[in-house]
Amino acid sequence: MSAVRRAASVLPAAFLLLAAAAPAHATGYRYWSFWERTAGGSGGWVYATQGPSTARPDDGAVEGFRFAVSEDSADASRPRGAADFGTICAGTPARSGTKRVAVVLDFGTPADAPSGETPPARRTACARIPAGATAADALAAVAPPLRYDTNALLCAIAGFPKKGCGEQVSGSAGEKATAGEKKSGSDGGPSLGLPVGAGVVAVLAGAAVWQYRRRRDDSA
Numbered sequence: 001m002s003a004v005r006r007a008a009s010v011l012p013a014a015f016l017l018l019a020a021a022a023p024a025h026a027t028g029y030r031y032w033s034f035w036e037r038t039a040g041g042s043g044g045w046v047y048a049t050q051g052p053s054t055a056r057p058d059d060g061a062v063e064g065f066r067f068a069v070s071e072d073s074a075d076a077s078r079p080r081g082a083a084d085f086g087t088i089c090a091g092t093p094a095r096s097g098t099k100r101v102a103v104v105l106d107f108g109t110p111a112d113a114p115s116g117e118t119p120p121a122r123r124t125a126c127a128r129i130p131a132g133a134t135a136a137d138a139l140a141a142v143a144p145p146l147r148y149d150t151n152a153l154l155c156a157i158a159g160f161p162k163k164g165c166g167e168q169v170s171g172s173a174g175e176k177a178t179a180g181e182k183k184s185g186s187d188g189g190p191s192l193g194l195p196v197g198a199g200v201v202a203v204l205a206g207a208a209v210w211q212y213r214r215r216r217d218d219s220a
Contacts, residue, residue: 028069028169030112030161032154033076034135037062037104042084047073052135053152059099060085063135065157067108067119069169079106081122089126101127101138107160114161 034048036057045064048055057063064079081104088102103126107119125142139157140146147156147165155165 028071028075029166030069030114030164030169031067031166032157033066033068033070033073034154035064035066035079035104037064037084040085042086045078047076048135051152052139052154055135056132057099057101057135057138059094059101059131062088062102062104063138064104064106065139066106067112067157067160069112077108079104079122081106081124083124088124092126092128095128097131098128099131099133101129101135103127103138103142105143105157107157114164117161120158120160 034052034055035045036048036055038044038046040060042062048063052063052065055063062085066077066079068077070076083102083104085100085102088104089100092100094100102124104122104124106122107113110118113119127138127141129137129141136146136154143158145156145159146154147159149155149165153166156162
């Protein structure tokens with residue numbers, strides 16, 4: 001049996017291991033989620049598949065940031081408000097060599113804010129940035145100060161929150177002040193917990209390949 005097949009054979013066990021290690025009650029995380037508006041900046045919100053530091057929006061794009069407590073992307077709350085690119089950037093004319101990116105900032109609800117902090121009011125801004133700039137550049141242009149942790153996770157926008165970064169929150173992450181608020185649902189997107197789970201699976205698969213190679217060398 002090849003090393004690849006042996007590695008693949010342990011994946012079901014790896015997933016069972018992850019499932020067994022998961023808590024009985026889902027854990028919420030308090031963090032900023034990143035969204036993109038479809039249909040040329042006038043459609044619905046889709047959970048971004050790249051981080052703001054690598055996403056390079058086109059001129060006319062609408063980027064959204066929402067602070068909330070969520071279990072993962074399927075539970076994440078979309079930015080609120082219906083303003084499109086034409087509305088947000090109406091007062092910012094096009095200019096050669098630059099692009100305009102509409103930014104929607106939703107600081108969330110008091111229920112999702114860290115203890116002792118009050119979320120600022122929702123707002124929008126139009127960022128004029130170089131043609132090759134990223135979504136993070138657009139955000140930095142209109143909502144300083146930004147705060148990142150040592151792993152480059154976006155912790156704060158416009159200084160909110162003052163402390164904390166993606167921390168676990170006890171209790172049900174679904175208990176929000178806006179109980180009827182629309183979730184991301186079928187829009188999909190990467191789960192906050194997915195990189196951790198995928199990393200564990202990758203480690204287990206790599207260990208299987210290493211064990212196979214060791215046994216092959218021993219029998220040679």
